[in-house]
Amino acid sequence: MATDIEKLFDLQQIDLKRLHIVKRVKKSLVSVREPIDLVRLRESVGSMSEEQESLKENQALAESQVKVVKEKIAANQDLLNSGRLTDPKDIAALQSQIAELEITKSTYEERALAALLEFEDKNKQYQPLVERLEERTGEWEELRRCAREEQEGMAAELKKLNRERSVRASDMNKDALQIYEELLKRKNGIAVTTITNSSCDACFMSLPTSVATAPRNGSSNYLHCPSCGRMLLQR
Numbered sequence: 001m002a003t004d005i006e007k008l009f010d011l012q013q014i015d016l017k018r019l020h021i022v023k024r025v026k027k028s029l030v031s032v033r034e035p036i037d038l039v040r041l042r043e044s045v046g047s048m049s050e051e052q053e054s055l056k057e058n059q060a061l062a063e064s065q066v067k068v069v070k071e072k073i074a075a076n077q078d079l080l081n082s083g084r085l086t087d088p089k090d091i092a093a094l095q096s097q098i099a100e101l102e103i104t105k106s107t108y109e110e111r112a113l114a115a116l117l118e119f120e121d122k123n124k125q126y127q128p129l130v131e132r133l134e135e136r137t138g139e140w141e142e143l144r145r146c147a148r149e150e151q152e153g154m155a156a157e158l159k160k161l162n163r164e165r166s167v168r169a170s171d172m173n174k175d176a177l178q179i180y181e182e183l184l185k186r187k188n189g190i191a192v193t194t195i196t197n198s199s200c201d202a203c204f205m206s207l208p209t210s211v212a213t214a215p216r217n218g219s220s221n222y223l224h225c226p227s228c229g230r231m232l233l234q235r
């Protein structure tokens with residue numbers, strides 16, 4: 001039949017495992033935060049994509065303006081060729097209008113070409129960044145997938161330990177459990193410690209002979225290390 005202190009020591013083994021898992025889960029959660037270089041890369045690609053979009057829009061606008069001017073030129077040319085205009089002044093005015101429209105058309109054509117060239121030039125920087133982003137995102141997602149699997153495994157392990165702990169705790173002396181839990185909080189996760197060569201295994205202080213060799217006590221009196229205050233388990 002295990003004594004209360006032995007039961008508490010076993011419970012502590014479970015609590016240490018639980019604590020260890022919780023720490024590992026926290027670490028794992030930190031490791032799957034999006035890396036800063038990936039965040040920056042995504043921002044760069046986002047702003048370059050907007051620039052490229054706006055260049056495409058500029059090009060499309062200039063091209064539609066070219067189309068409108070071309071139609072006006074063609075209509076004027078048709079009128080000129082129809083022979084309906086007889087007054088030389090009218091003919092000269094229309095010819096001058098066509099010439100002006102040709103200049104306007106060239107301006108829009110140049111604008112469309114400039115937008116296209118700038119788009120292609122920037123694309124040389126943009127495309128490799130897009131590829132890099134896809135690659136880095138893929139790597140990061142793989143890392144996250146592994147971490148998720150690992151976290152699921154740890155959560156299952158923790159659930160099992162929690163069940164085991166509550167089964168054991170339900171079978172224990174309530175006062176002993178309370179002292180244990182209070183010590184656990186104050187003493188960095190170690191409430192019960194063993195003795196080696198008459199020294200406390202937690203704080204390594206030598207124990208007075210009276211403590212180190214004290215007979216095993218009953219259920220309600222526990223030996224405490226005079227130095228660190230933890231409960232002592234005599235084997």
Ligand SMILES: [Zn+2]
Binds near residue numbers: 203225
């Ligand atoms: Zn101690």
